Amino acid sequence: MTRPHGYARYRLDGCRCYTCGWAVAQYNDAREHAMRRGTWQPYVDAEPVRVHVRNLQDCDMGLRTIAARAGVDRKRLQAVLNGRPERGTPPQQQMRPALAAAVLAIEPTLENLAPNTPISPLGTRRRAHALIAVGWPRQHLAAHLGMTHSNFNAMLASPHVLARRALAVRAMYDALWRADPAQHGASARGIRDARARAAAEGWAPPGAWDDDTIDDPEAFPDWTGQCGTVEGFWAHRYITAPACQPCRDAFNANGRARKAAAQEGTTQ
Ligand SMILES: [Zn+2]
Ligand SMILES: [Zn+2]
Incomplete structure:
Protein backbone atom coordinates (compact mmCIF):
# COMPACT_ATOMS: atom_id res chain seq x y z
CA MET A 1 0.00 0.00 0.00
CA THR A 2 1.79 3.14 -1.20
CA ARG A 3 0.18 6.52 -1.70
CA PRO A 4 1.77 8.88 -4.23
CA HIS A 5 3.65 11.83 -2.70
CA GLY A 6 1.33 14.75 -1.99
CA TYR A 7 -1.40 15.80 0.41
CA ALA A 8 -2.68 12.35 1.42
CA ARG A 9 0.82 10.93 1.88
CA TYR A 10 1.75 13.91 4.06
CA ARG A 11 -1.38 13.70 6.19
CA LEU A 12 -1.80 9.94 6.51
CA ASP A 13 1.68 8.48 6.13
CA GLY A 14 3.59 11.30 7.79
CA CYS A 15 5.86 11.74 4.77
CA ARG A 16 7.91 14.92 5.15
CA CYS A 17 9.77 14.82 1.85
CA TYR A 18 10.14 17.96 -0.23
CA THR A 19 7.35 17.03 -2.67
CA CYS A 20 4.84 16.37 0.10
CA GLY A 21 5.86 19.46 2.06
CA TRP A 22 5.57 21.66 -1.01
CA ALA A 23 2.18 20.21 -1.98
CA VAL A 24 0.77 20.83 1.50
CA ALA A 25 2.23 24.34 1.83
CA GLN A 26 0.84 25.41 -1.56
CA TYR A 27 -2.44 23.82 -0.74
CA ASN A 28 -2.76 25.39 2.72
CA ASP A 29 -2.13 28.85 1.26
CA ALA A 30 -4.86 28.40 -1.35
CA ARG A 31 -7.28 26.98 1.19
CA GLU A 32 -6.72 29.73 3.75
CA HIS A 33 -7.10 32.31 1.00
CA ALA A 34 -10.39 30.72 -0.09
CA MET A 35 -11.66 30.60 3.50
CA ARG A 36 -10.84 34.28 4.09
CA ARG A 37 -12.45 35.39 0.83
CA GLY A 38 -15.64 33.56 1.76
CA THR A 39 -16.27 35.87 4.68
CA TRP A 40 -17.45 38.86 2.68
CA GLN A 41 -18.62 37.85 -0.81
CA PRO A 42 -22.07 36.59 -1.82
CA TYR A 43 -20.51 33.91 -4.06
CA VAL A 44 -17.05 32.40 -4.08
CA ASP A 45 -14.99 30.43 -6.57
CA ALA A 46 -15.85 26.74 -6.38
CA GLU A 47 -12.48 25.49 -7.59
CA PRO A 48 -10.66 25.51 -4.19
CA VAL A 49 -13.53 23.44 -2.81
CA ARG A 50 -13.14 20.90 -5.61
CA VAL A 51 -9.41 20.69 -4.93
CA HIS A 52 -10.12 20.17 -1.23
CA VAL A 53 -12.67 17.43 -1.89
CA ARG A 54 -10.22 15.66 -4.21
CA ASN A 55 -7.57 15.81 -1.49
CA LEU A 56 -10.01 14.34 1.02
CA GLN A 57 -10.91 11.63 -1.48
CA ASP A 58 -7.19 10.87 -1.87
CA CYS A 59 -7.25 10.29 1.89
CA ASP A 60 -9.90 7.60 1.26
CA MET A 61 -12.77 9.76 2.54
CA GLY A 62 -15.92 9.00 0.58
CA LEU A 63 -18.19 11.71 -0.83
CA ARG A 64 -20.98 10.51 1.45
CA THR A 65 -18.84 11.13 4.53
CA ILE A 66 -17.59 14.48 3.26
CA ALA A 67 -21.16 15.64 2.58
CA ALA A 68 -22.32 14.40 6.00
CA ARG A 69 -19.49 16.21 7.82
CA ALA A 70 -20.25 19.41 5.90
CA GLY A 71 -23.94 19.05 6.70
CA VAL A 72 -24.92 19.21 3.04
CA ASP A 73 -26.83 16.96 0.67
CA ARG A 74 -24.53 14.69 -1.33
CA LYS A 75 -26.21 15.67 -4.61
CA ARG A 76 -25.45 19.31 -3.98
CA LEU A 77 -21.82 18.49 -3.43
CA GLN A 78 -21.83 16.37 -6.56
CA ALA A 79 -23.18 19.33 -8.55
CA VAL A 80 -20.25 21.41 -7.32
CA LEU A 81 -17.80 18.70 -8.34
CA ASN A 82 -19.23 17.38 -11.58
CA GLY A 83 -22.16 19.61 -12.51
CA ARG A 84 -25.37 17.87 -13.52
CA PRO A 85 -24.53 15.88 -16.64
CA GLU A 86 -28.17 14.73 -16.99
CA ARG A 87 -29.19 18.38 -17.42
CA GLY A 88 -26.09 19.29 -19.37
CA THR A 89 -24.80 21.69 -16.68
CA PRO A 90 -21.04 21.84 -16.10
CA PRO A 91 -19.41 21.94 -12.64
CA GLN A 92 -20.43 25.08 -10.78
CA GLN A 93 -18.13 28.08 -11.23
CA GLN A 94 -19.26 29.66 -8.02
CA MET A 95 -20.96 28.64 -4.85
CA ARG A 96 -22.34 30.04 -1.60
CA PRO A 97 -19.57 30.91 0.89
CA ALA A 98 -21.28 29.09 3.77
CA LEU A 99 -21.20 25.81 1.87
CA ALA A 100 -17.64 26.43 0.69
CA ALA A 101 -16.54 27.16 4.27
CA ALA A 102 -18.26 24.04 5.61
CA VAL A 103 -16.48 21.82 3.09
CA LEU A 104 -13.11 23.56 3.40
CA ALA A 105 -13.21 23.11 7.18
CA ILE A 106 -13.23 19.29 6.94
CA GLU A 107 -9.91 17.66 7.80
CA PRO A 108 -8.84 14.07 7.25
CA THR A 109 -8.60 13.50 11.01
CA LEU A 110 -8.75 10.05 12.58
CA GLU A 111 -12.44 10.52 13.37
CA ASN A 112 -13.23 11.40 9.77
CA LEU A 113 -11.29 8.63 8.05
CA ALA A 114 -12.95 5.36 7.08
CA PRO A 115 -12.25 2.86 9.91
CA ASN A 116 -10.02 0.64 7.80
CA THR A 117 -7.88 3.36 6.21
CA TRP A 209 5.17 14.07 24.83
CA ASP A 210 2.85 16.89 23.95
CA ASP A 211 -0.67 15.95 22.83
CA ASP A 212 -0.42 18.44 19.98
CA THR A 213 2.77 17.00 18.52
CA ILE A 214 2.83 13.31 19.47
CA ASP A 215 1.66 12.44 15.92
CA ASP A 216 4.13 14.80 14.24
CA PRO A 217 6.99 12.88 12.59
CA GLU A 218 9.30 15.83 13.20
CA ALA A 219 8.57 16.09 16.94
CA PHE A 220 10.93 14.49 19.42
CA PRO A 221 10.15 13.56 23.02
CA ASP A 222 11.15 16.21 25.55
CA TRP A 223 12.47 14.06 28.41
CA THR A 224 13.97 16.87 30.44
CA GLY A 225 11.78 19.87 29.69
CA GLN A 226 14.75 21.40 27.87
CA CYS A 227 15.71 18.74 25.34
CA GLY A 228 17.63 19.96 22.32
CA THR A 229 19.84 22.25 24.46
CA VAL A 230 23.13 21.79 26.34
CA GLU A 231 21.20 22.15 29.63
CA GLY A 232 19.00 19.31 28.48
CA PHE A 233 22.07 17.16 27.88
CA TRP A 234 23.12 17.51 31.52
CA ALA A 235 19.56 17.22 32.81
CA HIS A 236 19.39 13.69 31.41
CA ARG A 237 21.80 12.63 34.17
CA TYR A 238 19.37 13.68 36.87
CA ILE A 239 16.56 11.63 35.44
CA THR A 240 19.00 8.78 34.68
CA ALA A 241 17.84 8.51 31.09
CA PRO A 242 20.54 8.42 28.40
CA ALA A 243 20.80 11.71 26.52
CA CYS A 244 18.44 11.88 23.55
CA GLN A 245 19.66 12.64 20.03
CA PRO A 246 18.66 16.35 20.00
CA CYS A 247 20.50 16.82 23.34
CA ARG A 248 23.60 15.01 22.04
CA ASP A 249 23.49 17.16 18.90
CA ALA A 250 23.26 20.34 20.99
CA PHE A 251 26.11 19.18 23.23
CA ASN A 252 28.34 18.29 20.28
CA ALA A 253 27.59 21.54 18.46
CA ASN A 254 28.45 23.44 21.63
CA GLY A 255 31.72 21.46 21.99
CA ARG A 256 32.68 22.23 18.39
CA ALA A 257 31.91 25.92 18.90
CA ARG A 258 34.06 26.03 22.06
CA LYS A 259 36.92 24.20 20.34
CA ALA A 260 36.76 26.57 17.40
CA ALA A 261 36.77 29.55 19.78
CA ALA A 262 39.74 28.10 21.68
CA GLN A 263 41.69 27.57 18.46
CA GLU A 264 41.00 31.10 17.36
CA GLY A 265 42.32 32.26 20.73
CA THR A 266 45.64 30.41 20.34
CA THR A 267 46.28 31.59 16.77
CA GLN A 268 45.81 35.25 17.63
ZN1 LIG B 1 6.53 12.55 0.33
ZN1 LIG C 1 17.12 15.35 25.67
Whole structure:
Protein backbone atom coordinates (compact mmCIF):
# COMPACT_ATOMS: atom_id res chain seq x y z
CA MET A 1 0.00 0.00 0.00
CA THR A 2 1.79 3.14 -1.20
CA ARG A 3 0.18 6.52 -1.70
CA PRO A 4 1.77 8.88 -4.23
CA HIS A 5 3.65 11.83 -2.70
CA GLY A 6 1.33 14.75 -1.99
CA TYR A 7 -1.40 15.80 0.41
CA ALA A 8 -2.68 12.35 1.42
CA ARG A 9 0.82 10.93 1.88
CA TYR A 10 1.75 13.91 4.06
CA ARG A 11 -1.38 13.70 6.19
CA LEU A 12 -1.80 9.94 6.51
CA ASP A 13 1.68 8.48 6.13
CA GLY A 14 3.59 11.30 7.79
CA CYS A 15 5.86 11.74 4.77
CA ARG A 16 7.91 14.92 5.15
CA CYS A 17 9.77 14.82 1.85
CA TYR A 18 10.14 17.96 -0.23
CA THR A 19 7.35 17.03 -2.67
CA CYS A 20 4.84 16.37 0.10
CA GLY A 21 5.86 19.46 2.06
CA TRP A 22 5.57 21.66 -1.01
CA ALA A 23 2.18 20.21 -1.98
CA VAL A 24 0.77 20.83 1.50
CA ALA A 25 2.23 24.34 1.83
CA GLN A 26 0.84 25.41 -1.56
CA TYR A 27 -2.44 23.82 -0.74
CA ASN A 28 -2.76 25.39 2.72
CA ASP A 29 -2.13 28.85 1.26
CA ALA A 30 -4.86 28.40 -1.35
CA ARG A 31 -7.28 26.98 1.19
CA GLU A 32 -6.72 29.73 3.75
CA HIS A 33 -7.10 32.31 1.00
CA ALA A 34 -10.39 30.72 -0.09
CA MET A 35 -11.66 30.60 3.50
CA ARG A 36 -10.84 34.28 4.09
CA ARG A 37 -12.45 35.39 0.83
CA GLY A 38 -15.64 33.56 1.76
CA THR A 39 -16.27 35.87 4.68
CA TRP A 40 -17.45 38.86 2.68
CA GLN A 41 -18.62 37.85 -0.81
CA PRO A 42 -22.07 36.59 -1.82
CA TYR A 43 -20.51 33.91 -4.06
CA VAL A 44 -17.05 32.40 -4.08
CA ASP A 45 -14.99 30.43 -6.57
CA ALA A 46 -15.85 26.74 -6.38
CA GLU A 47 -12.48 25.49 -7.59
CA PRO A 48 -10.66 25.51 -4.19
CA VAL A 49 -13.53 23.44 -2.81
CA ARG A 50 -13.14 20.90 -5.61
CA VAL A 51 -9.41 20.69 -4.93
CA HIS A 52 -10.12 20.17 -1.23
CA VAL A 53 -12.67 17.43 -1.89
CA ARG A 54 -10.22 15.66 -4.21
CA ASN A 55 -7.57 15.81 -1.49
CA LEU A 56 -10.01 14.34 1.02
CA GLN A 57 -10.91 11.63 -1.48
CA ASP A 58 -7.19 10.87 -1.87
CA CYS A 59 -7.25 10.29 1.89
CA ASP A 60 -9.90 7.60 1.26
CA MET A 61 -12.77 9.76 2.54
CA GLY A 62 -15.92 9.00 0.58
CA LEU A 63 -18.19 11.71 -0.83
CA ARG A 64 -20.98 10.51 1.45
CA THR A 65 -18.84 11.13 4.53
CA ILE A 66 -17.59 14.48 3.26
CA ALA A 67 -21.16 15.64 2.58
CA ALA A 68 -22.32 14.40 6.00
CA ARG A 69 -19.49 16.21 7.82
CA ALA A 70 -20.25 19.41 5.90
CA GLY A 71 -23.94 19.05 6.70
CA VAL A 72 -24.92 19.21 3.04
CA ASP A 73 -26.83 16.96 0.67
CA ARG A 74 -24.53 14.69 -1.33
CA LYS A 75 -26.21 15.67 -4.61
CA ARG A 76 -25.45 19.31 -3.98
CA LEU A 77 -21.82 18.49 -3.43
CA GLN A 78 -21.83 16.37 -6.56
CA ALA A 79 -23.18 19.33 -8.55
CA VAL A 80 -20.25 21.41 -7.32
CA LEU A 81 -17.80 18.70 -8.34
CA ASN A 82 -19.23 17.38 -11.58
CA GLY A 83 -22.16 19.61 -12.51
CA ARG A 84 -25.37 17.87 -13.52
CA PRO A 85 -24.53 15.88 -16.64
CA GLU A 86 -28.17 14.73 -16.99
CA ARG A 87 -29.19 18.38 -17.42
CA GLY A 88 -26.09 19.29 -19.37
CA THR A 89 -24.80 21.69 -16.68
CA PRO A 90 -21.04 21.84 -16.10
CA PRO A 91 -19.41 21.94 -12.64
CA GLN A 92 -20.43 25.08 -10.78
CA GLN A 93 -18.13 28.08 -11.23
CA GLN A 94 -19.26 29.66 -8.02
CA MET A 95 -20.96 28.64 -4.85
CA ARG A 96 -22.34 30.04 -1.60
CA PRO A 97 -19.57 30.91 0.89
CA ALA A 98 -21.28 29.09 3.77
CA LEU A 99 -21.20 25.81 1.87
CA ALA A 100 -17.64 26.43 0.69
CA ALA A 101 -16.54 27.16 4.27
CA ALA A 102 -18.26 24.04 5.61
CA VAL A 103 -16.48 21.82 3.09
CA LEU A 104 -13.11 23.56 3.40
CA ALA A 105 -13.21 23.11 7.18
CA ILE A 106 -13.23 19.29 6.94
CA GLU A 107 -9.91 17.66 7.80
CA PRO A 108 -8.84 14.07 7.25
CA THR A 109 -8.60 13.50 11.01
CA LEU A 110 -8.75 10.05 12.58
CA GLU A 111 -12.44 10.52 13.37
CA ASN A 112 -13.23 11.40 9.77
CA LEU A 113 -11.29 8.63 8.05
CA ALA A 114 -12.95 5.36 7.08
CA PRO A 115 -12.25 2.86 9.91
CA ASN A 116 -10.02 0.64 7.80
CA THR A 117 -7.88 3.36 6.21
CA PRO A 118 -4.20 2.44 6.66
CA ILE A 119 -2.15 5.25 8.16
CA SER A 120 1.27 5.88 9.69
CA PRO A 121 1.79 3.86 12.90
CA LEU A 122 3.94 6.57 14.48
CA GLY A 123 1.45 8.14 16.92
CA THR A 124 0.05 4.73 17.83
CA ARG A 125 3.51 3.36 18.62
CA ARG A 126 4.53 6.41 20.62
CA ARG A 127 1.37 6.19 22.75
CA ALA A 128 1.64 2.45 23.36
CA HIS A 129 5.34 2.73 24.16
CA ALA A 130 4.72 5.66 26.52
CA LEU A 131 2.16 3.62 28.47
CA ILE A 132 4.59 0.70 28.69
CA ALA A 133 7.24 3.14 29.93
CA VAL A 134 5.10 4.04 32.94
CA GLY A 135 4.51 0.39 33.76
CA TRP A 136 1.54 -0.81 31.74
CA PRO A 137 2.16 -4.43 30.77
CA ARG A 138 1.49 -5.19 27.11
CA GLN A 139 -1.08 -7.85 28.05
CA HIS A 140 -3.11 -5.18 29.85
CA LEU A 141 -3.00 -2.82 26.89
CA ALA A 142 -3.93 -5.61 24.47
CA ALA A 143 -6.86 -6.63 26.70
CA HIS A 144 -7.98 -3.00 27.00
CA LEU A 145 -8.19 -2.87 23.20
CA GLY A 146 -9.88 -6.25 22.96
CA MET A 147 -6.89 -7.64 21.08
CA THR A 148 -4.75 -10.71 21.65
CA HIS A 149 -1.23 -10.11 22.88
CA SER A 150 0.24 -11.27 19.58
CA ASN A 151 -2.10 -9.07 17.48
CA PHE A 152 -1.15 -6.12 19.66
CA ASN A 153 2.54 -6.77 19.10
CA ALA A 154 1.96 -7.25 15.37
CA MET A 155 0.12 -3.93 15.20
CA LEU A 156 3.04 -2.10 16.82
CA ALA A 157 5.53 -3.72 14.43
CA SER A 158 3.48 -3.09 11.28
CA PRO A 159 4.40 -0.32 8.80
CA HIS A 160 0.74 0.82 8.87
CA VAL A 161 -2.12 0.80 11.33
CA LEU A 162 -5.83 1.04 10.59
CA ALA A 163 -7.49 4.34 11.47
CA ARG A 164 -9.88 2.60 13.88
CA ARG A 165 -6.95 1.04 15.76
CA ALA A 166 -5.14 4.36 15.94
CA LEU A 167 -8.33 5.92 17.30
CA ALA A 168 -8.72 3.17 19.92
CA VAL A 169 -5.09 3.49 21.02
CA ARG A 170 -5.45 7.25 21.29
CA ALA A 171 -8.56 6.84 23.48
CA MET A 172 -6.73 4.27 25.61
CA TYR A 173 -3.76 6.59 26.01
CA ASP A 174 -6.01 9.47 27.06
CA ALA A 175 -7.69 7.20 29.61
CA LEU A 176 -4.59 5.54 31.07
CA TRP A 177 -1.61 7.85 30.90
CA ARG A 178 -2.25 9.28 34.35
CA ALA A 179 -3.68 6.10 35.87
CA ASP A 180 -1.75 3.73 38.12
CA PRO A 181 -1.31 0.28 36.55
CA ALA A 182 -1.10 -1.29 40.02
CA GLN A 183 -4.64 -0.11 40.72
CA HIS A 184 -5.81 -1.75 37.52
CA GLY A 185 -4.64 -5.24 38.36
CA ALA A 186 -1.08 -5.12 37.00
CA SER A 187 1.34 -7.16 39.11
CA ALA A 188 4.45 -5.56 40.61
CA ARG A 189 6.52 -7.79 38.39
CA GLY A 190 4.51 -6.91 35.28
CA ILE A 191 5.01 -3.21 36.00
CA ARG A 192 8.73 -3.65 36.62
CA ASP A 193 9.17 -5.67 33.42
CA ALA A 194 7.26 -3.11 31.35
CA ARG A 195 9.40 -0.26 32.67
CA ALA A 196 12.63 -2.21 32.19
CA ARG A 197 11.74 -3.03 28.61
CA ALA A 198 10.89 0.60 27.82
CA ALA A 199 14.12 1.80 29.44
CA ALA A 200 16.13 -0.69 27.38
CA GLU A 201 14.36 0.43 24.19
CA GLY A 202 14.59 4.15 25.00
CA TRP A 203 10.80 4.64 24.86
CA ALA A 204 9.68 8.02 26.13
CA PRO A 205 7.01 8.30 28.87
CA PRO A 206 3.81 10.38 28.44
CA GLY A 207 5.40 13.31 30.27
CA ALA A 208 7.91 13.69 27.44
CA TRP A 209 5.17 14.07 24.83
CA ASP A 210 2.85 16.89 23.95
CA ASP A 211 -0.67 15.95 22.83
CA ASP A 212 -0.42 18.44 19.98
CA THR A 213 2.77 17.00 18.52
CA ILE A 214 2.83 13.31 19.47
CA ASP A 215 1.66 12.44 15.92
CA ASP A 216 4.13 14.80 14.24
CA PRO A 217 6.99 12.88 12.59
CA GLU A 218 9.30 15.83 13.20
CA ALA A 219 8.57 16.09 16.94
CA PHE A 220 10.93 14.49 19.42
CA PRO A 221 10.15 13.56 23.02
CA ASP A 222 11.15 16.21 25.55
CA TRP A 223 12.47 14.06 28.41
CA THR A 224 13.97 16.87 30.44
CA GLY A 225 11.78 19.87 29.69
CA GLN A 226 14.75 21.40 27.87
CA CYS A 227 15.71 18.74 25.34
CA GLY A 228 17.63 19.96 22.32
CA THR A 229 19.84 22.25 24.46
CA VAL A 230 23.13 21.79 26.34
CA GLU A 231 21.20 22.15 29.63
CA GLY A 232 19.00 19.31 28.48
CA PHE A 233 22.07 17.16 27.88
CA TRP A 234 23.12 17.51 31.52
CA ALA A 235 19.56 17.22 32.81
CA HIS A 236 19.39 13.69 31.41
CA ARG A 237 21.80 12.63 34.17
CA TYR A 238 19.37 13.68 36.87
CA ILE A 239 16.56 11.63 35.44
CA THR A 240 19.00 8.78 34.68
CA ALA A 241 17.84 8.51 31.09
CA PRO A 242 20.54 8.42 28.40
CA ALA A 243 20.80 11.71 26.52
CA CYS A 244 18.44 11.88 23.55
CA GLN A 245 19.66 12.64 20.03
CA PRO A 246 18.66 16.35 20.00
CA CYS A 247 20.50 16.82 23.34
CA ARG A 248 23.60 15.01 22.04
CA ASP A 249 23.49 17.16 18.90
CA ALA A 250 23.26 20.34 20.99
CA PHE A 251 26.11 19.18 23.23
CA ASN A 252 28.34 18.29 20.28
CA ALA A 253 27.59 21.54 18.46
CA ASN A 254 28.45 23.44 21.63
CA GLY A 255 31.72 21.46 21.99
CA ARG A 256 32.68 22.23 18.39
CA ALA A 257 31.91 25.92 18.90
CA ARG A 258 34.06 26.03 22.06
CA LYS A 259 36.92 24.20 20.34
CA ALA A 260 36.76 26.57 17.40
CA ALA A 261 36.77 29.55 19.78
CA ALA A 262 39.74 28.10 21.68
CA GLN A 263 41.69 27.57 18.46
CA GLU A 264 41.00 31.10 17.36
CA GLY A 265 42.32 32.26 20.73
CA THR A 266 45.64 30.41 20.34
CA THR A 267 46.28 31.59 16.77
CA GLN A 268 45.81 35.25 17.63
ZN1 LIG B 1 6.53 12.55 0.33
ZN1 LIG C 1 17.12 15.35 25.67
